[in-house]
Amino acid sequence: MTKNKQTKDKFVIEASDVSTAWANVLLEVGKPGKRSNPICVVITDQGNNPPLLHRSIHNTLNNFLMKRKETKDKFVTIEETASTIFPYKKWELSGRIGIEALQKWYIGTYLKKYKARCTFSKETYFERMVNFRCVKSNKTADEITHLNQLEYLINKWNTQTISPTKSEMQLSCFDPGKDHTDPHGLKFPCLQQLGFWITPNKQLTLSAFYTTQYIDSRAYGNYFGLLYLGKFLAQQTHSVFHSLRCMVSNPLLEAKKCLLKDVFTEAKNYRIQEN
Template sequence: MSKSKSVAMEPFSINETNVSRAYAKILLRIINGPGTEVSPLMLSISEFEKEDDNLVGSLDTLLKIKGRCVVEDVAYTIFPQRLWQMAQGNRAKLFSYYKMAFPAYQAMNRKANGRGLYFERMMMYGRGPSDGNQLEYMLSQYEGRGGVRDSMMQVTTFDPERDHTPSAQIGFPCLQHVTFVPTKTGLVLNAFYATQQIFDKALGNYLGLKQLGEFMASEMKMPFVRLNVMVGVAKLERIAKTDAGLKPVIAAAEASIGKIQKAGAVGPALQLAQAVN
């Protein structure tokens, strides 16, 4: 058993006002700390200020170099923002467009998407009311009754029938389920991950969840006020902490949370990346 797993780790909690700054704090916590994991991770985001384009762009550049999906494409697996824009606020059209497009999404990357995508599991689960469309069932019940019990407002993506497999590694699904909580001030979305990949998935995950929350809040005629994400084990994998390619991402993360050092000095995370350049 590794040293990092020999004792229970302390929770790492973040409360921020935009997704990119929350991601910056997680990345720097791992880069500057021992090991490559945070367990458990709990983050909460409200206000939803404008995202840090510099951080997103820096990460996208490195993701492309490493042959990974960019942030927007990862977000799309949780909520298809472009299709929602095409649907012009008509959710029936959104669901119809996605059903038509899903086979093409799978065909574009059969290895990554062969087991499904998160939004597909939410609206094409394969069984259940509303023909397996969990989102439509919740929204129709909420509209028809003027509100429903809180325990109804949850969507599952993990399916034991399909996902309990002895395979050593499967890339999907890490997100287990999401819940929606209508409050007096607006809608709260809670998301639960068993594990999460910090380098190539986390920022896109958070943006996709934010977009999903905005969609559901819009359909429920209320503002979207908070996103909470709980992760059992957040891992920095598929890239080394000392990879020189991380230098601009680390610098952008430090700048995003206001920790830029005075001229002529760099933060400890950037020093680590420069050491192997």
């Protein structure tokens, strides 16, 4: 297992489980007078089993989020945030079905119920991964279509006799045609782009780029969702999940620090010592 570490400039925080990684990001971003500098989180939660976690800090944060949810709709639980990136529970209960069957269920059944009850967002990241509206060019004319990006990438990797180029293994969550049209400012998506690569010895690394991220209310659930996605990709490509690398250019706190007192106190129990 990779040793937890934190560089002196605090730009990179690395841990072998999601709870420790998130706790140290929270402590770093929550420092008095701290400016919103970019941060890179590396979680080396290796293998295709469910992510490792520390139940104490997990429950402390979830309790905070559930209390905030009673008065503010935009606050949701860890699991709700994670499910917007990947529907892990459904995947597990369905016997780890393939991407085609998962997409069919998600678009045909799940999204209708989700959009009917959800008040904070009418779109999800996974929807854009498996049903991305785009313009497809051909010899005669351009046509508007919906692309299952995940299915394309998985098939591309599995069917090529020669490994695809590294630049091919990426997908978009940001859609300028839709997202640059809101006069009140962009609220979705914060996750812009994803990429993955598999080494010759079958180790898969997933990379994610966020333009901004609320560390207290969203980041922990985001990390879980990304880990779920990475483990799904590893299973679908007959590889082994190795690590998540998540870059955030503008990490912020959504709640006031005084409201996060219990969460900060618990996070200190997982502080990584500087090298």
